[in-house]
Amino acid sequence: MFYIHCPYCQEHREEEEFHPRGEAHLMRPTDPDNATDEEWGDYLFFRQNPRGIHHELWVHSVGCRKFFNITRNTVTYEILETYRMGEQPSITAETEKLRKEQGVQTADGGWQTIGAQPDSRALNEETSS
Amino acid sequence: MSNVSAKQFNTVPAGNPAVESPLHWSYQQQKSTPSANAGVVLREKALLGHVVLRGGAIVMDEAVRQVLGMSLPAKPNTVTRDEAGERSIQWISPDEWLVIVPGGEECDLERRLREALGDAHVSIVNVSGGQTVLTLAGENAREVLMKTVAFDVHPQAFPVGKGVTTVFAKATVVLRRASETEWELVVRRSFADYCYRWLLDASKEYGIDTQ
Amino acid sequence: MTQTHRINAGGHVDRSQTLEFTFNGQRYQGFKGDTLASALLANGVDIVNRSFKYSRARGIVAAGAEEPNAVVQLGAREETQVPNVRATQQALYKGLVARSTNGWPNVQRDVMSWVGRLGGGFMPPGFYYKTFMAPASMWMTYEKYIRKGAGLGRAPHESDPDIYDHMHHHCDVMVVGAGPAGLAAALSAARAGARVILCDEQEEMGGSLLDSRETLDGVLAARWVEASVKELASLENVTLLPRTTANGYHDHNFVTLHERRTEHLADTASEAGFAGQARARLHRVRAGTVILASGTHERPLVYANNDLPGNMLAGAVSTYIRRYAVVPGKKLVLSPSNDHAYRAALDWKEAGREVIAIVDARANPDGDLVRQARDSGIRVITGSAVVEARGGQRVTGARVCAIDLERFVVTGKTEELECDTIASSGGYSPVVHLSSHTGTRPQWNEELLCFLPGEVKGMISAGGVAGHFGLDETLADGERAGRQAAKATGFENAQAITLPATRARRDGKACALYQVPHEKTALRAPKQFVDLQNDVTAAGIELATREGFESIEHVKRYTALGFGTDQGKLGNINGMAIAARCLDRSIPDVGTTVFRPNYTPITFGAIVGRHCGELFDPKRYTALHQWHMENGAEFEDVGQWKRPWYFPKKRRDNGQERMETMHEAVARECLAVREKVGILDASTLGKIDIQGPDAREFLGRVYTNKWAQLAPGRVRYGLMCKDDGMLMDDGTTSCLADNHFLMTTTTGGAAGVLEWLELWHQTEWPELQVYFNSVTDHWATMTVTGPDARKLLSELTDLDLDKESFKFMDWRDATVADVPARIFRISFTGELAFEINVQANYALHVWKKLFEHGEKYDLTPYGTETMHVLRAEKGLIIVGQDTDGSVTPEDLGMQWAIGYDKPFPWIGKRALSRPDTLRGDRKQFVGLKPKDPSVVLEEGAQIVFDKEQSIPMDMKGHVTSSYYSPSLGHGFALAVVVEGRDRMGQTVYLPMADGTVHEAEIVSPVFIDPKGERQNV
């Protein structure tokens, strides 16, 4: 059961509120009519399925109904970041490789579940004051 | 002109035809179970006006200030209410809000909002027949919610004024904390009976008062 | 005095409350505060089970979750049976009834012993399959009796009367285990202000402190436990969960806890005032930080006949004496590899029983406890171990030998010691299971001779599980962990708390001992058990390594090591050590097996919670449900919806009154629509409100057909494909205003279509100005259809229903029965039809008014079955019934609904020109007319062209819909057939499972009114 930070609701929510929709950043050929059968087949059927860093499209179906992207490590299941549609990931397989080569520990940003939930705490203080 | 591009539909009858809230059928099936010292008190705020607003926050905020005298909630997952507590606006998504007003006001509200919004690209949808509001109060209300929703309902995480859309058992709910003592659950009409039965069952050990 | 093994003082039992219980039909007495295991031991019950494979007598070994033998079937009544309960974890209650899980017909004399003898002295792994599989046909017979004899517990045959539920939690710090480390951690995190949950699987919190000989602040440790628990209970930010096992540790610090709420009372819960309470509760906890303070399990030594009743863990002996005031024997031989185990001998002696000797494997044990034992006059034999237990139904003696740990041989002379109990200790294994659930591997620590938890993000291990075995270290480690966890979750000012003072104790170094050497080889020596529950022996593991199983995972599967309900809590490490010795490798090199949830078995009730019975799945009702119920509808499940299937009426046959059959009711309903007027509750159709200047453009991209010209007031039918060109949904969409549309979807497709529209809008075409909102539940929809539909409706509406002003595929605003309504002239029956939409709260009123006025027209309510027949007669498809995700609009012959020349490359268009979708031999949608008019073909039946062909025949299509048509007077079907449209008039065959072969003619799928005149009247 993942704990996912929705970039629109701006808080962590349980996995049961979300649906995964496969690989993120798929490009529909801009001119489908003139795309070759192979190009169209690639778009329809072929996916990366990497071991390690993976960018995924999810939707907050029981929530804000917005689609967004998740950068997830498919080995550890760690969610490294979530970002809105139209944005690019800040963590990719390449950046991770680079960090490793430079001897830097891999990013451990990820799901900042660490309980405190600053948003709601601030809200709490405001409403009680 | 906006009234050409979108079609408004007045669903409020002129006369007085019989009307049933989504829980009408459930009340007939599940006779009330009066319980002394009930730990849970469950009520329906039936037949209210429910309107979904979609659009840009800035134009929408101006329009609701003008029409309702209230502002849109500024933060995600929050609810603003008028002073009487009869009208509320809830953040649902960055471009979606749920407005709940006394029953019968919804069509007039839509008309006035459309007027105020002019040509702006918005959507206003009357969903009054499609959902209803349950209130949950009592000493054990929070425990019943803990059995029901995975969202954190601890006062620290769910202060008064917060509202979220989340999973309710195997259905969905819009959950709001109306006051220190009262929770509001906006449930869909077709799931209302399931939600009602679920709450009765989950509350049984504490005793429940359904009026 | 029946409790022969009970001592008169000490322990946490309440001697004033005697509890009667029954085990294997025999009545006994215990005290409140006992577990079933301690009560059995108090009564001197030696044999609690028969072993799984060899059917050997087995007694209680441990005092906690790791118990492999005392696994019982609990419950006084059939409906309250619970299998596989560990007697060591089951609190005793009045009237408890339990039976041995294994050993039919009884544990004392066992029919299974013949199986044990059949295989000779040693039944190798795989024995059952090798012996009983031939002849294969007999396995079923053998298996029935072997299973019954071996017993694995049984499920009740009647419905469980108990209640179970779930509860969701969020906390800053989740502490697993309330021993010294867990309590210290909880105190320091809670005092810092963090939201803390502390769970412990035992009846009482305190863990090892409950039977500790040590003092804290100068008083017995149990006192400090009391005070700490009291403080925690008083704090609002702390949730205490005793009798609660953390059973699973999942992604992102999600922990599942299994709380046994009335399990300690079980059948007696109601009398005890717990009526209506959940018997067990599954807590689902999302934690900021998890503190794993699960402690350790003691490892037994593996020596010959170590399974005889009377062989126990050293720590369990101490627990029974100090916590339950039960001494499980009279004469003790203790065989330890470490100092800590000496407690057992000291406790035993203090209880007034005889300690024959301590046989320490180490050459020069010299810790404080060793000195204490010697000072109290206990004989300590060093450099030796118990190599073999003696006895039949219970230990009668121990054979002791000097051993050489390095060379793994016995040296020196044998000494026979007379005793009835042998306690052993081979060291302590941290309970790393939960950390392992997350996917990390435990790490071997050569210094401590154990596996420690691997690193898990968001988890801190503390105390014994982290390899801190001394009490002072454990407390300090727990305190540090609690503080660290509080800081990590935002309580940066967390302060160190003052810990109680311990008395310094020096422990000597332990030695590495797992299997004790024997004079004979493992195969020839009496059995040396590693996994007691699965009867896995040292010889079995040795054999496995000799047969080439080198990976511990393979050894495990070959021998069944760790496969029981105890998941190898006692045996796994010993098994790995033996495999490592046989393979001449180190333990970390051999590796460890992976533990998976759940840590201990959990009942189905707790997993299900309250999602059962009528709450198993939501039942969705329309606004008219009450009327349907009152009018005798039979219901069909359509997704979660309850839809009227048909409305059977009473009828008279030969003066006898009876209810119509479904066939009769559907025939009557069909004819009513074709000849008079019928009404259908169509509220379940998905409805999506679409607004925005680009709404029309958007429709053109998601539907295959054209939307540019649809004027306000008009309705159009549309097909929706995925980008692979396959049909995914269909429905009508009405133009309400230039920028405003109402889309309908199939009942089952509603949520999926809305998400589909959002997907394309949000990810592909965010520049389009359009919004989508579900209005499915807002509107109730009533379809009035049939030749008299106009006459009926005109009585109730102000709208001019004239066919010129209100044409087929028009919609209008109106009032119906004084209620504002939207009326659509669309038809799914082929007849004149009006779909009336009203705000759902007024639906029942309108529906009833229609019936008031409809009586003179014989208005007939009809259900989904009649709807299906009527639409099929018209060749109208149902997506998901006539299509299956591999059907294109072309395959359906719906070219008229494909706008190839639309400017934008709409979803699905490109795929329709792929070679596969252009294949000439695709299956096409056709009608089938059975040659025998009385035949109704089976839906799903396969179609062949050559009925003489031998099996496997070439399947050329299948029936998608099939009904009897009362209007046509014969059966008819819809089907997909290879090149079907070119085969009109040809005969196809449908071979059935019973050998009959139906014949049918390929015809047009439109059976009634092919020109579509009736709906236009």
Ligand SMILES: [Zn+2]
């Ligand atoms: Zn969201």
